[in-house]
Amino acid sequence: MNNIQVDVETGKTPTQVRRTRSPQGGVRMGDDLIVETRSLTKEFKGFVAVSDVNLKVRRHTIHALIGPNGAGKTTCFNLVTKFLTPTRGQILFNGNDITHTQPAAIARQGMVRSFQISAVFGHLTVLENVRVALQRKQGKSFQFWRSGECLNELNARAEELIEAVGVAEYRDTPAGELSYGRKRALEIATTLALDPEMLLLDEPMAGMGTEDVRRTAELIRRVAANRTILMVEHNLSVVADLSDTITVLKLGRVLAEGSYAEITDNPEVVEAYMGAGHGGAGHG
Numbered sequence: 001m002n003n004i005q006v007d008v009e010t011g012k013t014p015t016q017v018r019r020t021r022s023p024q025g026g027v028r029m030g031d032d033l034i035v036e037t038r039s040l041t042k043e044f045k046g047f048v049a050v051s052d053v054n055l056k057v058r059r060h061t062i063h064a065l066i067g068p069n070g071a072g073k074t075t076c077f078n079l080v081t082k083f084l085t086p087t088r089g090q091i092l093f094n095g096n097d098i099t100h101t102q103p104a105a106i107a108r109q110g111m112v113r114s115f116q117i118s119a120v121f122g123h124l125t126v127l128e129n130v131r132v133a134l135q136r137k138q139g140k141s142f143q144f145w146r147s148g149e150c151l152n153e154l155n156a157r158a159e160e161l162i163e164a165v166g167v168a169e170y171r172d173t174p175a176g177e178l179s180y181g182r183k184r185a186l187e188i189a190t191t192l193a194l195d196p197e198m199l200l201l202d203e204p205m206a207g208m209g210t211e212d213v214r215r216t217a218e219l220i221r222r223v224a225a226n227r228t229i230l231m232v233e234h235n236l237s238v239v240a241d242l243s244d245t246i247t248v249l250k251l252g253r254v255l256a257e258g259s260y261a262e263i264t265d266n267p268e269v270v271e272a273y274m275g276a277g278h279g280g281a282g283h284g
Ligand SMILES: Nc1ncnc2c1ncn2[C@@H]1O[C@H](COP(=O)(O)OP(=O)(O)OP(=O)(O)O)[C@@H](O)[C@H]1O
Pocket: 044, 047, 048, 049, 067, 068, 069, 070, 071, 072, 073, 074, 075, 076
């Protein structure tokens, strides 16, 4: 049975090449940092939604962004994934300044936002959806795909991916008929088809029932074995369970950063959540 570590990182990936290459931008980061933001700031018509955020995401960790409503999590996430342009500040990915790079170019560099590129097509089966994603990554040449060998390879890879995310038994089911949680697992499979070095997840548990949350958390943990994950997540018990590092935002600024134990020990964090009317750990 394949597991996620062998099925998605085969041979010399572009990722591995990047890891050994010296940064092109000439901006040095600490060796273990994959993403760093410097004084990241976003203003909307004078309103400062994100203010001077210095984020340090270490390679091969799960890093969560949390905070009460309106804290700036989504804005911060959209800045890092380049859906928004910062008013000020800098974003580095693998040492390269990507502040002004287009989202598609960043995806090619290995930073992929789930549910961004990887739309799931409801009328296609689970397996077909993953095949489409694999073809999108590799297939520019029609001739290439005409070769039977390539198609076999593609099928084998697609089977591995759906196995890895736990939807293999639904391989021939149209994606539109899947439960919400399984659809999101399939979305993760289509994202993994792009072989990302870093995965950005925007509220991966949103709208899920307990069983789907448990399964998705397990999936994220497996996916993270050889990747970096940055996620915005409201479900604090999931955050507690999964995250190596948590950055707490409040009113656009970093209020605290550390392990779950560290941040929950911080009176300012407790106050921020209580003050905002949040129910604390386990709140979905
Ligand atoms: N496009 C925009 N124009 C104006 N203000 C915005 C815009 N996007 C976000 N904001 C404001 O910026 C602040 C931060 O919003 P953001 O959505 O990033 O917070 P959040 O932490 O993700 O909140 P939530 O948990 O409620 O999703 C909020 O006050 C919001 O109203």
